[in-house]
Amino acid sequence: MARVTVNIDLNRVEGDLELQVDLEDDVIADARCIGTLYRGFEQILIGRAPRDPLVITPRVCGICGTAHLYATVRALEQLGGIRPPTHAAHIRNLCLMAENLQSDLRQSFLFFTPDFCHPRYAKHPLADAITASFTPFKGRVARECLQVTRRVLEIVAIFGGQWPHSSFMIPGGVTLPANGTRLIEAQDLVSRTRDWMETCVLGDDLDHWLTIERAEDFFQWLESSPTVANAALGLFCRFARSVGLHQLGCGTGHLISYGVNPLPDGSYGGFRPGFYDADKSQVESLDQSRINEHVRHSWFQHYPGGRHPWQGETIPDYMPGNDRYTWSKAPRYDDKVVQTGPLAELRIGGDPLIADLLALEGDNTWLRQFARLRRAAWSIRAMRETLTALKDVLDEPHFADPNIRDWPDGESYGMIEAARGALGHWMRIENGVIDGYQIVTPTAWNASPRDSNGQPGHWERSLIGVRVEDPEDPVEVGHIVRSHDPCLVCTVHFIGRGRRRYPCA
Amino acid sequence: MANLVWMQTGACSGDSMTLLCAERPSLESLLEHAGARLLWHPSLTAETRFGSVLDAVTSGREPLDILCIEGSLMTGPSGSGLYDTWRSRPKIEIVRELAGIAGSVVAMGTCAAFGGVHAAPPNPTDCTGMQFMQATPGGLLGPGWRSRGGQPVINVAGCPAHPNTMTKVLAMLLEGTPIPLDELNRPAPFFSSLVHQGCTRNEYHEYDAEDDVLGGRGCMFFSLGCRGPLTPAPCNVDLWNGRSSKTRAGVPCFGCVSPAFPPNRDLFETPKIGTIPKMLPLGVSRAKYMAYKNLAKAAAPERIINREMEP
Numbered sequence: 001m002a003r004v005t006v007n008i009d010l011n012r013v014e015g016d017l018e019l020q021v022d023l024e025d026d027v028i029a030d031a032r033c034i035g036t037l038y039r040g041f042e043q044i045l046i047g048r049a050p051r052d053p054l055v056i057t058p059r060v061c062g063i064c065g066t067a068h069l070y071a072t073v074r075a076l077e078q079l080g081g082i083r084p085p086t087h088a089a090h091i092r093n094l095c096l097m098a099e100n101l102q103s104d105l106r107q108s109f110l111f112f113t114p115d116f117c118h119p120r121y122a123k124h125p126l127a128d129a130i131t132a133s134f135t136p137f138k139g140r141v142a143r144e145c146l147q148v149t150r151r152v153l154e155i156v157a158i159f160g161g162q163w164p165h166s167s168f169m170i171p172g173g174v175t176l177p178a179n180g181t182r183l184i185e186a187q188d189l190v191s192r193t194r195d196w197m198e199t200c201v202l203g204d205d206l207d208h209w210l211t212i213e214r215a216e217d218f219f220q221w222l223e224s225s226p227t228v229a230n231a232a233l234g235l236f237c238r239f240a241r242s243v244g245l246h247q248l249g250c251g252t253g254h255l256i257s258y259g260v261n262p263l264p265d266g267s268y269g270g271f272r273p274g275f276y277d278a279d280k281s282q283v284e285s286l287d288q289s290r291i292n293e294h295v296r297h298s299w300f301q302h303y304p305g306g307r308h309p310w311q312g313e314t315i316p317d318y319m320p321g322n323d324r325y326t327w328s329k330a331p332r333y334d335d336k337v338v339q340t341g342p343l344a345e346l347r348i349g350g351d352p353l354i355a356d357l358l359a360l361e362g363d364n365t366w367l368r369q370f371a372r373l374r375r376a377a378w379s380i381r382a383m384r385e386t387l388t389a390l391k392d393v394l395d396e397p398h399f400a401d402p403n404i405r406d407w408p409d410g411e412s413y414g415m416i417e418a419a420r421g422a423l424g425h426w427m428r429i430e431n432g433v434i435d436g437y438q439i440v441t442p443t444a445w446n447a448s449p450r451d452s453n454g455q456p457g458h459w460e461r462s463l464i465g466v467r468v469e470d471p472e473d474p475v476e477v478g479h480i481v482r483s484h485d486p487c488l489v490c491t492v493h494f495i496g497r498g499r500r501r502y503p504c505a
Numbered sequence: 506m507a508n509l510v511w512m513q514t515g516a517c518s519g520d521s522m523t524l525l526c527a528e529r530p531s532l533e534s535l536l537e538h539a540g541a542r543l544l545w546h547p548s549l550t551a552e553t554r555f556g557s558v559l560d561a562v563t564s565g566r567e568p569l570d571i572l573c574i575e576g577s578l579m580t581g582p583s584g585s586g587l588y589d590t591w592r593s594r595p596k597i598e599i600v601r602e603l604a605g606i607a608g609s610v611v612a613m614g615t616c617a618a619f620g621g622v623h624a625a626p627p628n629p630t631d632c633t634g635m636q637f638m639q640a641t642p643g644g645l646l647g648p649g650w651r652s653r654g655g656q657p658v659i660n661v662a663g664c665p666a667h668p669n670t671m672t673k674v675l676a677m678l679l680e681g682t683p684i685p686l687d688e689l690n691r692p693a694p695f696f697s698s699l700v701h702q703g704c705t706r707n708e709y710h711e712y713d714a715e716d717d718v719l720g721g722r723g724c725m726f727f728s729l730g731c732r733g734p735l736t737p738a739p740c741n742v743d744l745w746n747g748r749s750s751k752t753r754a755g756v757p758c759f760g761c762v763s764p765a766f767p768p769n770r771d772l773f774e775t776p777k778i779g780t781i782p783k784m785l786p787l788g789v790s791r792a793k794y795m796a797y798k799n800l801a802k803a804a805a806p807e808r809i810i811n812r813e814m815e816p
Contacts, residue, residue, distance in 0.1 A: 009592060012550075040630050056622065059519065061518070061519075062519025062521065110548070114551045136550065137549075153746050157744075160751075161745065161749045162745030162749065162750060164665060165664060165665055165761075174720070175755030175756050
């Protein structure tokens, strides 16, 4: 059997992504994700003042900087034993939801659906509708998405001054309180976003849509009226399923989520955190001490098994000519390969429709993307609820000065659900300055390489077995990989150093 | 029509995401009305193969009118540029090649202009800006480099660059309007007001009502690291996302348009000589400033001392 290795670079993801796949008779027999950029953030942070990451880590990622800011502030608050006021927690949650909503909509309609306009689909019965809706800068949905996401982000600017790259979350709260004016402005932005979601994306009332709980009811709803069928979601679902995206790109069944809308008492206002063990088909509570990172197939100085981020080392050690192939580490949960993102968030959090669809068809390219749009609807509703809750605590402080001049030495972590899923920062302070800072991003989970036990990462696994029609233009690979909403700029461990050949097994 | 190629090097995509937030004009408007043709943007164009775009412009099949670079230029390790590659090729090599044939070259953001956050100590990637390494002329292309149109790299500094500044600079290039540059090759019309101008905490600054804890209503210049009075940028005259700015929201200005951003010190503390900031508002003499501040403090009304005014 002829085995050929094909290099694929993909755009319309955040950052640079290169993949190497081995094809046997046009079927992917093996796949390797290669990050091509090293930026050195963790080194830049060492020796700096403990609050400096509030300015530095948002700059890890231009699309999810608010999530990085949130992870940093949670790590600092854990270290300092600080409990932020409820007023501040609601503002933080509102702004993070706005950022995630922006990302979900842009990823769906600017990064994912343009692939449906590929010449391969020119004769598809829905081609005209697809072109009219999803062509970059020209399609109706694509254009409206630009305007709507711009508007959603104004919410972050109202409370945080600007998006992206603000530093308005500080240990002890936020820098600016909500007041009547800001609440009304934010409420208006949420309402207008909801209108758009209903008219352009759903073709239905948002609350009604969220009451659909069974796969069967969902498929019926999809065909229930021309308005629904021809709205962006209907069009996306009908097209994606007609080209088989619901049978494509199955990866690991294990899921991880760090939880939505954390509140000062340790509870969550939104979907709860957890680990979904696919072997037992059950959600377990999350335990960060079970997270570790492997370097067996990475170009880092070797250690056996996996290490928790606090014990982690990042000592580059380029070793050509063996079975190491990447500068990315492999995060694992209890040594299991897991995937993260909206699908994980909603399944763990208990969205019945997502649970039913997952049980019915397994994880797949369509479902990951569908879950992203489903989350967008949940976010819009939760933003309205958060604004109502915020109104009730307007008289409470937005900031309680923790009165810390000198930060104590110690270790802490901050975990949050970013647009792409589970984001964790692990920090160590010694002699009043940062002594260690490890960031494990959602894409690090999804795009990880093989680990000490030889288990391929989630993306790698989701590509294996896929038939590629045209290796020169692998449209299928684009669909699968983009459905994970990759963010390579975020994956700070990546140290690219060119390409090397992987010995064929 | 003018062909535009947007390339990312060592970047976070923040300038691209900010570009999508531009409103006056918007990116869509530039494409529709101002004659821009986006040949390549890593996140936004339907074209999936950078290689074919590269072929088209390097072979001369398509002219390259405007080249935008977003991100630091990684020269490490050991000058190889291999910390940032496209198909095994160092990005810095591709940037040099494209810059050589481009009508105009724009550095979008502080990273491409001066090195930016990745150049902060210890600069693990040996990165630099297009024509500056922080404040020192040189960078990747060298101080004497000029584009096909005869200009140095235009530094649209900012972390991220201001959305409407990015699109206005592009609009001016598309129209052929000359763009005067300041001493750091930033487009002068957009760097001729200070962040301090239009800051809604100005009255607190006037009367020396300075906060030493975050989360308040007062001025953040004396104690909290704010660089608004010495940073030229449009943040408070052309509001972010059409709504606000960091200083209005109580976040200090970190001087992100400056070549030394981020400064190598505690970012939330103002270095001082005695009780007065070491770095004063642009062009102000220390003795006169101290005299003015003493008088101002004495003149402060109760409503300011008590922080009654909403910024």
